[in-house]
Amino acid sequence: MIDPGLNLNPKLFDPDVDMQPIRKGFGEGLLLAGKADKRVVGLCADLTDSTHMNMFAAAFPERFIEIGVAEQNLAATASGMAHMGKIPFITSYAMFSPGRNWEQIRTTIAYNNVPVKIAGSHAGVSVGPDGGTHQAIEDIALTRVIPRMVVISPCDAIEARKATLAAAKTPDPTYIRLAREKTPLITTDETPFAIGKAWIAFRSAVREGKRPSGAKHGFDVGIIATGALLHKALMAARELDGKGIRAAVMNLSTIKPLDGDAIVRLAHDAGAIVAVEEHQVAGGMGSAVAELLAAHRPVPIEFIGVRDQFGQSGAPAELIEHYGMGEKHIRDAARKAILRKP
Amino acid sequence: MTPLTDQKIALLAEKALDIRRSIVEMLIEAKSGHTAGPLDMADIFAYLYFHALKHDPKKPGWEYRDRLVLSNGHICPVLYATMAHAGYFPVSELMTLRKFGSRLQGHPHRDFLPMLETSSGPLGCGLSQAVGMALADRIDNGRSSGRRFYCLTGDGELDEGNNWEAVMLAGKEKLRSLTAIVDRNNIQIDGFTEDVMPLEPIADKWRSFNWHVVECDGHDFRDIDRAVGEAQAVFEKPTVVIAHTIASKGVPAFERKFEWHGKPPTTPEEIRTARQALGIGPR
Numbered sequence: 196m197i198d199p200g201l202n203l204n205p206k207l208f209d210p211d212v213d214m215q216p217i218r219k220g221f222g223e224g225l226l227l228a229g230k231a232d233k234r235v236v237g238l239c240a241d242l243t244d245s246t247h248m249n250m251f252a253a254a255f256p257e258r259f260i261e262i263g264v265a266e267q268n269l270a271a272t273a274s275g276m277a278h279m280g281k282i283p284f285i286t287s288y289a290m291f292s293p294g295r296n297w298e299q300i301r302t303t304i305a306y307n308n309v310p311v312k313i314a315g316s317h318a319g320v321s322v323g324p325d326g327g328t329h330q331a332i333e334d335i336a337l338t339r340v341i342p343r344m345v346v347i348s349p350c351d352a353i354e355a356r357k358a359t360l361a362a363a364k365t366p367d368p369t370y371i372r373l374a375r376e377k378t379p380l381i382t383t384d385e386t387p388f389a390i391g392k393a394w395i396a397f398r399s400a401v402r403e404g405k406r407p408s409g410a411k412h413g414f415d416v417g418i419i420a421t422g423a424l425l426h427k428a429l430m431a432a433r434e435l436d437g438k439g440i441r442a443a444v445m446n447l448s449t450i451k452p453l454d455g456d457a458i459v460r461l462a463h464d465a466g467a468i469v470a471v472e473e474h475q476v477a478g479g480m481g482s483a484v485a486e487l488l489a490a491h492r493p494v495p496i497e498f499i500g501v502r503d504q505f506g507q508s509g510a511p512a513e514l515i516e517h518y519g520m521g522e523k524h525i526r527d528a529a530r531k532a533i534l535r536k537p
Numbered sequence: 538m539t540p541l542t543d544q545k546i547a548l549l550a551e552k553a554l555d556i557r558r559s560i561v562e563m564l565i566e567a568k569s570g571h572t573a574g575p576l577d578m579a580d581i582f583a584y585l586y587f588h589a590l591k592h593d594p595k596k597p598g599w600e601y602r603d604r605l606v607l608s609n610g611h612i613c614p615v616l617y618a619t620m621a622h623a624g625y626f627p628v629s630e631l632m633t634l635r636k637f638g639s640r641l642q643g644h645p646h647r648d649f650l651p652m653l654e655t656s657s658g659p660l661g662c663g664l665s666q667a668v669g670m671a672l673a674d675r676i677d678n679g680r681s682s683g684r685r686f687y688c689l690t691g692d693g694e695l696d697e698g699n700n701w702e703a704v705m706l707a708g709k710e711k712l713r714s715l716t717a718i719v720d721r722n723n724i725q726i727d728g729f730t731e732d733v734m735p736l737e738p739i740a741d742k743w744r745s746f747n748w749h750v751v752e753c754d755g756h757d758f759r760d761i762d763r764a765v766g767e768a769q770a771v772f773e774k775p776t777v778v779i780a781h782t783i784a785s786k787g788v789p790a791f792e793r794k795f796e797w798h799g800k801p802p803t804t805p806e807e808i809r810t811a812r813q814a815l816g817i818g819p820r
Contacts, residue, residue, distance in 0.1 A: 236673070236676070257676060258676060260672060260710075262702075262706060263702075263705070263706070265702035265705070265706070267661075267662065267665070267698070267699040267702060268665045268668075268699060268702035268703050268705075268706055270665075271662040271665030271666050271669070271699065271703070272665045272666070272668050272669040272672070272703070272706065273669060274655075274662075274665070274666050274669060275606075275665060275666035275667060275668060275669020275670040275671075275672070275673070276669040276670070276672060276673040277669075278604075278654070278655065278666065278669070278670055278673075279669070279670050279673035279674060279677075280673065280677075281673045281676075283669075298659055299662050299665075299699065302656070302657070302658070302659045302662065303655070303662050303665070303666055306646070306656050307647060307655055307656045308647070308648065
């Protein structure tokens, strides 16, 4: 069941659950951050509307810099502004920032240790019809490998708003991963958020009797999801629960730094893990979890994500299914992970 | 800026010689590093740190200092030597260049030496950072802010596309407080710039991006002063000073040779040649 203490959206499992694009939450958060702190500045590479920086730009024109289609300059100019005490937010599509400007981000932002906040919109295959060139499924790997970089992948628009506000208050270089499509609102204004803190959204109830996995306590499987796919993970867990498989679902919105304690505890309680992300399996959130658990609590792990392929045009839902990231894929992966328990 | 008197010019020449001597000794000791750029920029660094820049070596974090962004980080021996001679840290520390644990990293890194304005090395992004600094200053202090932002770049470095993105943005924003100084020494690692990737007509390129362009002799303090002074007098545009320099200036045997871009004097003959040229006594 859903953890009542988290104040999640009560309509979470309803067919008519409210939907909003995660990027819109970023836009709202940036506007609030700009109101709260005049050091906040916005820079955009010719995508002001679609990255939702337009609200900030309209409210604070003197603090908004239009860079044009020049993502390398976007990152390095923001670095210079941060050197002078600003807290710059830079936006483009994730494919181009941190895709095209990765070295500028590494050198002028992270190596220089300045608080530039990189918001990469249109991450994942769910970008849809634009096709593979515009579907960033490597950005988590690109950013988490940079020392000092904080990496956040919010699960919905409300969490994106909170993540943006929280990022504006830290001195750390930060990447915030955003998505284009409307996705279900999982959280509410009252749901807690802190950078670096994971929470368990769903827990199967403890019931008497032998579990299919033979477990006497804890869960049969722990599902760790990041981004909008958290919703599919929750749907999958509910169905598994109905079939007698006890599942727990973690929202891991901060991919770096990892909430190591929470992940190790879940691996301990469940004995098998499924990592769910709209990203290449290689180098993504699942890899980060695997690196941690290999050292601290080795358990079977199954990975839901794109397997060394590029995206393509299609409807978002079609693409999620095609690349093996649907609810059924998550359920199958959970069963497989359980079967692999020693 | 105060007028450049004959007396001051004599002082700058003395400082430039000290800087060149330190550069050569640092490179000999480090056994790796770049020779040509540091030597040819010694006069401009002496001019900036001992005449033009508003700064205080005893208070490196002073908020209202001018900012100097070194884009071509590989010429850092000249930056370190100049900073040491200006009093930022002991001259003796220069001999730690490129050694394990040294504050003087092979390319500048603020983690090790926080008084640096930026960490740099990968080419082509320093100008963007200087543009960002000038933009931030304009937001805080308006268009008549007294702070100036200098970005020093190499000429070979202008092959990088990121530079031209920054050039375009500074032109668009009319950043009057920004002065780029290009070390036009005509060499880069693989050869002469005009063979590797022609930059000419270099002045026209900057001019067409709405910059004010001044050229000067990068070894003539009066001419450097004229160019940098002219930059301060221009209100509606950023200024680029294309400083014509002689690669490895000060060691005639190495001058104008691209082979000296990225290596230090290492053989006894090379070391003797460099020391003799700069009047460094036997050690």
